[in-house]
Amino acid sequence: MFVDDEPKLLEGLRRTLRSLRRAWHMEFAEGGTQALDCLAGSTFDVVITDMRMRGMNGAELLEEVMKLYPATVRIILSGQCDRQTVLKCVGPAHQFLTKPCAPDTLKTTVARACRLRDQLQGHPERSEGSGKPGRFFAALRMTARTVSKVTSVPSLPSVYAEFVAELESARGSIQRVAEIVSRDVGMTAKILQLVSSGFFGSPRLVSTPAEAVRFLGLDTIRPLTFSTKAFFPFEAKDAERRWLERLIDHSLAAGMMAKAIAEAEMSNDECRITKDPVLAGNAFLAGFLHDVGTLVLAEGRGASGGTGILRGLVAGGSTVGSHSARRLHRTHARAGAYLMALWSLPDPIIKAIAFYHGPSRSPDQTFTPLSALHVAHAVLEAEALDAPTARGSIDLDYLTRIGCADRLDT
Missing domain, CATH: 1.10.3210 (Hypothetical protein af1432)
Incomplete structure (x- = not known):
């Protein structure tokens, strides 16, 4: 489903994607309210929405989609946005695409996001000692829903505390933050999402967590930490x-x-x-x-x-x-x-x-x-x-x- 509150933009998107009409069943909703009405009546694999819409914006729509339809892939497709606007998308959106977006890019993005989900739900290998296949397949479907709702991966408490202290310090440095992130799986995964999907600029390939941290910079990482809660510690004994x-x-x-x-x-x-x-x-x-x-x-x-x-x-x-x-x-x-x-x-x-x-x-x-x-x-x-x-x-x-x-x- 594609969502935008501008009818002319939706019609242009419909024409652009005409070549994919045999591969995809597509719906085009004018705004968040209409999108939720469509979702209530049909199942959609992916929701791709503009961010800046009257009434319910794209981030608010995807928050509802995440809550009501957790297995659905959630993507923002929007024009240039300021940092504060993008920060609102970091939690509910899996990916961020910038307009104008080529049809091939859209097709590739949707296909690769759904491919493993389909394998996870529909064609899994039976695990060792898994018991009845029906229970195993149901567990895999639950896993797909659980994973789709994930907005961040938990960090080790000690590393998270060190990370926050460095960001709060008047002498906090990007080099030190990069070194801390490089020791934590959860922070690394989230940082790579933001860099790979282009939330803050063009998508970028990096070879180390430190490179991704330096690309984002402290001016972005601080609000990610304190405003959007993109990072959090694992609660464990x-x-x-x-x-x-x-x-x-x-x-x-x-x-x-x-x-x-x-x-x-x-x-x-x-x-x-x-x-x-x-x-x-x-x-x-x-x-x-x-x-x-x-x-x-x-x-x-x-x-x-x-x-x-x-x-x-x-x-x-x-x-x-x-x-x-x-x-x-x-x-x-x-x-x-x-x-x-x-x-x-x-x-x-x-x-x-x-x-x-x-x-x-x-x-x-x-x-x-x-x-x-x-x-x-x-x-x-x-x-x-x-x-x-x-x-x-x-x-x-x-x-x-x-x-x-x-x-x-x-």
Whole structure:
């Protein structure tokens, strides 16, 4: 559904998208009230709305959509907006597109946002010991709704406190803020959303969290923190917090190792690899964010669900590499990938997060960030379990397909 309070603009959009009428069922609503009436009578996968509208603005409309129809993808399509206006969109909108927007850009944005959602809800693999398929599929549909409602990913309390103190300090520096954000999965994910989707300027590809922080600047990050609550701490007991700290340490180690593997392969002339200048950076970001789904669902399901999962792991003495932790991460990998797709992160990062436990499901024929993360995670898992080798966790068929199987011992 496309929403704008200017009939002429809606008609122009209808003409522009005429070539897609066989691929999409499209409705065009004049303003927020009409849009909500349409939503009450039909199901829509995506709502794309202008921001500046009389009566109900775009952010207010998407707030209602998020509350009433949580599985719907929410996108702002608007002309130039000042910072205060954009800040109102940061919570309810998954992405921000700037007018004029090419039809191909719209089509790509909608397709990639929905692709993983459809896989999550309609074509999931049956998990280990999942019981009756009906219950499993229902749980996946609930996961999609939960993820779509996520506006931020929780941060470690200690890191969040350090972050806020730096922003409040008269001597606060962008370098120090960048260093703090680079140690936190939740802040990194949110910052990358804002940069990748173009909330504050043209969409930008970055290779590190620090680069994204410097792009936004303190004048944007401060109101994001204190006005829109784009960042918040995870509420957990001491034992749960320690488990989360280990999870973040594991994520950082996975990112660093994936980056090192990617850099080594890029320097190897015999490796079947595309010489992509951002490959190593994407490998790091994929590794650092590969467990973001665990944090999302732990927070999103509340004490009876998410933190209950964490408490079960903590009570059972689970480590990052344990069997119970591996099952949790496999279940949540696709949820994390879906959120990153909604937030418009690059496809190689999304694919790596979605498939690092089973890379053969990807169509890759060459080395990608997925390859680096798969091997890095297997090595770290073997270390956590004190296993003599990581080979048992590595998909050799996949590595053979991409021409890297002979590189395992180098």
